[in-house]
Amino acid sequence: MASTRSTQTTLAFAAVTTLFFAWGFITSLVDPLVAAVKGIFTLEDWQAQAIASAYFAAYFFVSFPAALIISRFKAVPSILGALITMIAGCLIMLAAANAANYWLVLLGLFVLASGITILQVAANPLAAALGTPSGSHFRLVLSQTFNSFGTFLGPLLGAHLFLKGVEVKPGTTITPEVRAEALAGIDSAYFWLCGLIAALAVFFFLSRRVVTEAAPPPASTAGLFSSFSSKWALFGGLAIFLYVGAEVSIGTQMALFLNSNAIWGQSDAAFSVPLLGYAMGSDGVHGVSLQEAGKAVAFYWLGAMVGRAIGSVLLARVKAHKLLTLFTAIAAAMCVYVFVVGGVTAGFVALAIGLFNSIMFPVIFTLTLERSTASEESTSGLLCTAIVGGALMPPLVGFVSGSHGYGFALIVPALCYVVLCFFAIAAGRAPTVRAEGGVSSAH
Numbered sequence: 077m078a079s080t081r082s083t084q085t086t087l088a089f090a091a092v093t094t095l096f097f098a099w100g101f102i103t104s105l106v107d108p109l110v111a112a113v114k115g116i117f118t119l120e121d122w123q124a125q126a127i128a129s130a131y132f133a134a135y136f137f138v139s140f141p142a143a144l145i146i147s148r149f150k151a152v153p154s155i156l157g158a159l160i161t162m163i164a165g166c167l168i169m170l171a172a173a174n175a176a177n178y179w180l181v182l183l184g185l186f187v188l189a190s191g192i193t194i195l196q197v198a199a200n201p202l203a204a205a206l207g208t209p210s211g212s213h214f215r216l217v218l219s220q221t222f223n224s225f226g227t228f229l230g231p232l233l234g235a236h237l238f239l240k241g242v243e244v245k246p247g248t249t250i251t252p253e254v255r256a257e258a259l260a261g262i263d264s265a266y267f268w269l270c271g272l273i274a275a276l277a278v279f280f281f282l283s284r285r286v287v288t289e290a291a292p293p294p295a296s297t298a299g300l301f302s303s304f305s306s307k308w309a310l311f312g313g314l315a316i317f318l319y320v321g322a323e324v325s326i327g328t329q330m331a332l333f334l335n336s337n338a339i340w341g342q343s344d345a346a347f348s349v350p351l352l353g354y355a356m357g358s359d360g361v362h363g364v365s366l367q368e369a370g371k372a373v374a375f376y377w378l379g380a381m382v383g384r385a386i387g388s389v390l391l392a393r394v395k396a397h398k399l400l401t402l403f404t405a406i407a408a409a410m411c412v413y414v415f416v417v418g419g420v421t422a423g424f425v426a427l428a429i430g431l432f433n434s435i436m437f438p439v440i441f442t443l444t445l446e447r448s449t450a451s452e453e454s455t456s457g458l459l460c461t462a463i464v465g466g467a468l469m470p471p472l473v474g475f476v477s478g479s480h481g482y483g484f485a486l487i488v489p490a491l492c493y494v495v496l497c498f499f500a501i502a503a504g505r506a507p508t509v510r511a512e513g514g515v516s517s518a519h
Contacts, residue, residue, distance in 0.1 A: 091283040093219045099192045100223035104230030108370040111331040112238035115250045122474035128328045130182035132466030134189035142197040143457030151198045152284045159277040161191030166270035173263035197460045216438040224381030235370030237261030302450040303458040312444025315499040316462040321469025322489035333482035334369035339423045376430040383434025400500035404493045407432040411490035418483045446508040
């Protein structure tokens with residue numbers, strides 16, 4: 077009987093992990109999309125960053141309603157509803173590309189992200205709960221590793237489809253032919269995404285019994301907003317806000333940063349790096365074009381995937397708060413290097429920040445769940461609401477980069493990582509709250 081239960085739990089965890097891959101892939105398409113719309117619609121940096129704002133604003137508006145939905149209707153029906161919402165978002169994106177309407181692009185991304193928000197509120201605690209409590213950090217980081225694989229593939233496909241011939245440097249213009257091709261690429265990407273999400277919905281529907289039987293019972297909706305009275309839920313919310321804001325700000329500006337003349341715009345150094353140069357695919361013209369830079373962004377997310385795979389192993393041996401302290405300190409130092417030193421090497425350092433972003437979200441999430449006195453649903457809802465940092469931070473960083481340059485703008489993420497380092501240190505000193513209300517020593 078125990079063996080059957082264990083097998084069901086493993087299958088359920090595998091089904092949930094496919095969702096992590098899907099939303100990682102879709103989310104990372106935002107990075108090349110920011111660069112594309114900047115050229116297609118002739119936008120300033122902060123205006124182009126509104127693409128990220130529209131996407132991540134959904135977390136602010138939908139997270140708590142999602143927690144209420146999941147508590148009332150359970151995880152599996154909620155996840156299926158989320159996938160249907162995502163299909164609707166893709167259909168709006170198809171209409172936006174065919175009408176060449178910037179505002180429809182924003183609406184489509186908001187609807188798409190609303191479905192993903194419900195997935196995150198349901199799947200993060202579900203992945204953590206599908207197994208023994210001692211393995212929650214490992215399971216969530218492992219799921220996030222597959223999420224990172226999706227974020228690695230997204231920019232490669234997005235840059236290939238959205239950025240061919242697109243340039244945004246001062247003095248350059250985009251021709252009607254290039255504009256039409258970029259819009260056609262957006263149309264193609266979201267058409268296939270629509271089909272893939274539909275297939276994923278069918279797969280999850282067929283897996284619904286396994287997930288339902290393995291999942292823990294939903295908590296009562298009573299106290300859904302209790303996280304506002306929990307110091308650690310609020311502190312964790314701030315940490316998620318700053319982390320996502322920093323990660324998204326770096327990712328959405330990375331192609332523009334690498335394409336700038338101060339970094340790789342007038343250098344072929346990146347093409348000499350075997351795997352990176354192959355993925356970028358030199359067009360034979362000296363320097364790195366926007367499309368080539370957009371493909372390089374995939375390695376920012378590849379770093380996150382590799383880091384999460386390594387982190388899964390390290391977390392079995394190193395306390396979570398100590399690893400988080402180390403990674404946030406290194407990420408802050410790397411941002412300072414880009415800001416102070418700059419040049420060609422700063423491009424490689426900026427891409428490598430993804431390696432140290434890797435474990436931050438899942439570890440912040442589980443450290444907070446362990447220490448919050450509020451219900452799991454309420455805490456998860458607050459943490460997912462805090463992902464709105466990805467909506468508010470990019471325009472700020474875009475404004476700074478527009479005024480002082482892309483390298484200078486990384487001082488904003490650097491300050492975020494410093495605060496996250498303090499969060500990790502504080503988590504190491506705080507007690508954890510057991511599900512039954514007892515207290516154990518910190519991890």
